[in-house]
Amino acid sequence: MAGLTFKNVVKKYDQNVVVHDFNLEIKDKEFLVLVGPSGCGKTTTLRMIAGLEEITSGELYIGDRLVNDVAPKDRDIAMVFQSYALYPHMSVYENMAFGLKLRKIPKAEIERRVREAAHILDIEHLLERKPKALSGGQRQRVALGRAIVREPQVFLMDEPLSNLDAKLRVQMRAEISKLRHRLQTTVVYVTHDQTEAMTMGDRIVVMKDGYIHQVDTPMNLYNHPKNMFVAGFIGSPSMNFLKVKLVEEKGRLWLVNPAFHLPSIEERREALTPYVNKEIIFGIRPEAIYDDAAFLEANPDWVVDVHVDVLEPMGAEHYVYFSLNEENVIARLDATSQAKVLQRHKVAFDMNMARYFDMETQEVIHRPGYQTAY
Amino acid sequence: MKKNDGSQRDDGLQLNEPNPFLLQELCTRLKQESGLEFSPWTAQDAPSRLTVLQSDGVDKDIRILLRFNSEEGEVELASLVPEGIVPGKLVSRLVSALGRAIYAELQREAKQFAPTWTWEKLLGVAVEQQWDEAFFEQKATEYALPMLPLGFPVLIRCQNWRSEIPMVIENLLPQHDVFWVYRQELFLFVRAETSETRTDKIDELLVWGKSLIQQIHNMLADELGILASVYVGSPCDGLWQGYKEVHQLVKLQTRFFPGEAGLVAWKLGLAGLLGEISPTAIQHYRQEMLKERLSPELIETLETYFAHDLSISETARALFIHRNTLLYRLDRVTEFTGYNPREFAAAVQLYLAVWLQRHDQKA
Numbered sequence: 001m002a003g004l005t006f007k008n009v010v011k012k013y014d015q016n017v018v019v020h021d022f023n024l025e026i027k028d029k030e031f032l033v034l035v036g037p038s039g040c041g042k043t044t045t046l047r048m049i050a051g052l053e054e055i056t057s058g059e060l061y062i063g064d065r066l067v068n069d070v071a072p073k074d075r076d077i078a079m080v081f082q083s084y085a086l087y088p089h090m091s092v093y094e095n096m097a098f099g100l101k102l103r104k105i106p107k108a109e110i111e112r113r114v115r116e117a118a119h120i121l122d123i124e125h126l127l128e129r130k131p132k133a134l135s136g137g138q139r140q141r142v143a144l145g146r147a148i149v150r151e152p153q154v155f156l157m158d159e160p161l162s163n164l165d166a167k168l169r170v171q172m173r174a175e176i177s178k179l180r181h182r183l184q185t186t187v188v189y190v191t192h193d194q195t196e197a198m199t200m201g202d203r204i205v206v207m208k209d210g211y212i213h214q215v216d217t218p219m220n221l222y223n224h225p226k227n228m229f230v231a232g233f234i235g236s237p238s239m240n241f242l243k244v245k246l247v248e249e250k251g252r253l254w255l256v257n258p259a260f261h262l263p264s265i266e267e268r269r270e271a272l273t274p275y276v277n278k279e280i281i282f283g284i285r286p287e288a289i290y291d292d293a294a295f296l297e298a299n300p301d302w303v304v305d306v307h308v309d310v311l312e313p314m315g316a317e318h319y320v321y322f323s324l325n326e327e328n329v330i331a332r333l334d335a336t337s338q339a340k341v342l343q344r345h346k347v348a349f350d351m352n353m354a355r356y357f358d359m360e361t362q363e364v365i366h367r368p369g370y371q372t373a374y
Numbered sequence: 375m376k377k378n379d380g381s382q383r384d385d386g387l388q389l390n391e392p393n394p395f396l397l398q399e400l401c402t403r404l405k406q407e408s409g410l411e412f413s414p415w416t417a418q419d420a421p422s423r424l425t426v427l428q429s430d431g432v433d434k435d436i437r438i439l440l441r442f443n444s445e446e447g448e449v450e451l452a453s454l455v456p457e458g459i460v461p462g463k464l465v466s467r468l469v470s471a472l473g474r475a476i477y478a479e480l481q482r483e484a485k486q487f488a489p490t491w492t493w494e495k496l497l498g499v500a501v502e503q504q505w506d507e508a509f510f511e512q513k514a515t516e517y518a519l520p521m522l523p524l525g526f527p528v529l530i531r532c533q534n535w536r537s538e539i540p541m542v543i544e545n546l547l548p549q550h551d552v553f554w555v556y557r558q559e560l561f562l563f564v565r566a567e568t569s570e571t572r573t574d575k576i577d578e579l580l581v582w583g584k585s586l587i588q589q590i591h592n593m594l595a596d597e598l599g600i601l602a603s604v605y606v607g608s609p610c611d612g613l614w615q616g617y618k619e620v621h622q623l624v625k626l627q628t629r630f631f632p633g634e635a636g637l638v639a640w641k642l643g644l645a646g647l648l649g650e651i652s653p654t655a656i657q658h659y660r661q662e663m664l665k666e667r668l669s670p671e672l673i674e675t676l677e678t679y680f681a682h683d684l685s686i687s688e689t690a691r692a693l694f695i696h697r698n699t700l701l702y703r704l705d706r707v708t709e710f711t712g713y714n715p716r717e718f719a720a721a722v723q724l725y726l727a728v729w730l731q732r733h734d735q736k737a
Binding site for chain 2: 072073089146232326327
């Protein structure tokens, strides 16, 4: 088992920089998730760890060993991919053993490892079957088994659940989380799915355009995003952003927009004061918007009258869409909500949950109560 | 020596004519048997050939002509006889009979030890000698090579080569009909999982064909730590055409998709079309459209705008900017380029230019 260290790692294709000055320490036995939209550099980063992409500059360590020039086969890592290709003419046992045979591992040792991995993955009863006779979930387990038998220092997983249907994906998500506790190995996991990232990672690296935007625990990313991109990427539906002018009236700070006039809470005054009479971005999560009578009554200043454009009943809740000053806003309201499509409705923004961002830099203005994870 | 009807190629195979190696061997063995030096009848011999034929085997220059028909064509050898000896018709006929017997023996030996022709061997010769498709097909028919089923031509190019690569691929894709390792490249013809060609099955077939890229790429990466690019040609039953197609894909990938794990022939989109155009022409077009003044910010704005189907509100949301800011930026694009991205025809032109800016490595 080993941790990983990136020191100023850069990856370029010709003059095109795809990973910029990547600095990160992944702890031994940590489950670290790289997440971001397509083209953000997460898979390239994973492939640099695997040795499948050369590092243009910087240093990469697995444990204490500098591996920039170490061949992929000598890095002691195992990979699991989205498309779990198996050898069709081999049994499950042979599929799991094949990689070890290539590495000239003694037969008895191969037998021990395959049996043990099969036991961990609960596929002992499938060992004699051919891949064609397996379900999608079972095949993915075999693919995991092929990685486990290597007993690597680090597991690299590149969107391993993307090919599975929604139900199986949820099931396998839990299986992998359970597995990592049993294996006690460092895992670097790539996904574009923020739900997967939030539910599985000890820490998450949010990337965009080859840059790390934030490295943090799932809850810190949700509660204390560093900038608008992270705030918008983590959470579903994503955070609403509204351009407002910050003004001081009657001793309070107000967020002013042609569609509303909302007070900022007193605790943010100090951080927001430099922005008085300037435009800033006001961020509010859909789940921080309420329409129940008690909340509206308790917080009359936070109430906004809106025109409901679309209403999506989701069962346990309703997604309600409306516009404020031509900006679309989504509210995640309780299923008991009385909101009706194409009618006016009163909602209240929980200003305790409001986030503020600098117009120019798009960085968050203040992160009250934020504590770094490590 | 051999019939030359003008269609002969310099390919070294001599399938329709007597094998030159056999003729040489025939000369050697004739010398052993008769003590006479024979050599293949050449074009320079043509004037005297007429004379020889007229005199039924013996010419005025006292030459013996050995002449008979074999399975591969007409065998013709000539030999000068020692001074002072005048060979008659009988000698000539006896030598021809001897030659025919030796040649038949040589043919039997050649057949016994001749290597069996395979698709792989034929490809090897065809690539070395740069055949065209028609000639390749002709040779495949002559060698009676088995017909190929519907399948995908696949080319695998590895960044490094290891001897285990063919073994991994053979096990991953056991349904291959052709498996040819050539200069650290692997070319396969992989039988399609279904031979159905009905329209509703074609889509399924193409999905499977496309999945070959990830299957091969990932397996080599995982099993051997080898980075490979995989090129999959259109489903076909013609090997040479498929071989050429996958090599064309290599060029397109180098030019337009250098970071990709591979390409399939039926998903090239604009690259398939623009790959035919010279880089200079493309560069001129791109410069004319975008000028040098379009900033990275405006390029990104255009890309996001196109990615969101020209929707102002969706684009503004994706870029985290106010819609008025977006409108201002689009106006700037119009001002710089003369093309208004909010008009369909102009948007198409700008889309193409932005696409080229992003993808064409040569422009």
